[in-house]
Amino acid sequence: MEIFVAETVGTTILILLGCGVVANDLLGRTKGHGTGWLMINAGWGFAVALAVYTVGRISGAHINPAVTIGLFSIGQVETNQLPYYLGGQMLGAILGAVLVWLAYLSHWSETRDHAAKLGVFATGPAIRSPGANLVCEIIGTAMLVFGVLGIGENAGEMVSGDFDLTAVFSTAINPMLVGILVFAIGMSLGGPTGYAINPARDLGPRIAHALLPIPGKGKSDWGYAWIPIVGPLIGGVLGAVLFDQIFG
Numbered sequence: 001m002e003i004f005v006a007e008t009v010g011t012t013i014l015i016l017l018g019c020g021v022v023a024n025d026l027l028g029r030t031k032g033h034g035t036g037w038l039m040i041n042a043g044w045g046f047a048v049a050l051a052v053y054t055v056g057r058i059s060g061a062h063i064n065p066a067v068t069i070g071l072f073s074i075g076q077v078e079t080n081q082l083p084y085y086l087g088g089q090m091l092g093a094i095l096g097a098v099l100v101w102l103a104y105l106s107h108w109s110e111t112r113d114h115a116a117k118l119g120v121f122a123t124g125p126a127i128r129s130p131g132a133n134l135v136c137e138i139i140g141t142a143m144l145v146f147g148v149l150g151i152g153e154n155a156g157e158m159v160s161g162d163f164d165l166t167a168v169f170s171t172a173i174n175p176m177l178v179g180i181l182v183f184a185i186g187m188s189l190g191g192p193t194g195y196a197i198n199p200a201r202d203l204g205p206r207i208a209h210a211l212l213p214i215p216g217k218g219k220s221d222w223g224y225a226w227i228p229i230v231g232p233l234i235g236g237v238l239g240a241v242l243f244d245q246i247f248g
Helices: 002-026 037-059 065-074 079-103 115-123 130-155 168-189 199-211 227-247
Strands: none
Touching: 002 037, 002 079, 037 065, 037 168, 065 079, 065 199, 065 227, 079 115, 079 199, 079 227, 115 199, 130 168, 130 227, 168 227, 199 227
């Protein structure tokens, strides 16, 4: 249950701050309207870092089913833990999206573009090509999980000369490095699909979009929704297995 609560809280923080920065950019008459891709990527990077700082000591802050399934594939997550991780991530993603809706309550009616409203909650492709979109999500998520495992290796003892650097990375810097990793993935690989790289991040808010009373919201684009679920799950396993085979 502790894992479930931590993953719920961590994913809520992730979505509140991540989808929140998208809302600030896309919705009408906000203070941050039109500030662009750089701010969105920075916001998501900081969102990940803060979520990991908050609950990492409790659950490892997977906050992403692709990370959980990837770690499960290499034996770092037990079968009986899966429902707590995945359930908490999905619940947190929906809760975070509802909080974003509430925070920007006055701005939905000020936004005429229904695609922008959906974009606050869910990802979508720049060019709709299912095969290419799927490959992009696989590559981005593989990089995420591979990078997370690489950063995690810094938790071990590191000694340089007469200076013991033990725990400097693991206790203070690692969560921020994970945030920088997400920022880098967004800047480098986010253009084709908006880089979901997290099934809960896309599916939970997409469900919220479908259920919430948002004026003029349009459709939730369920025809595309399988790509930011299947792609990240495949990529998460590939990234974990690749890292384990090379460095395990």
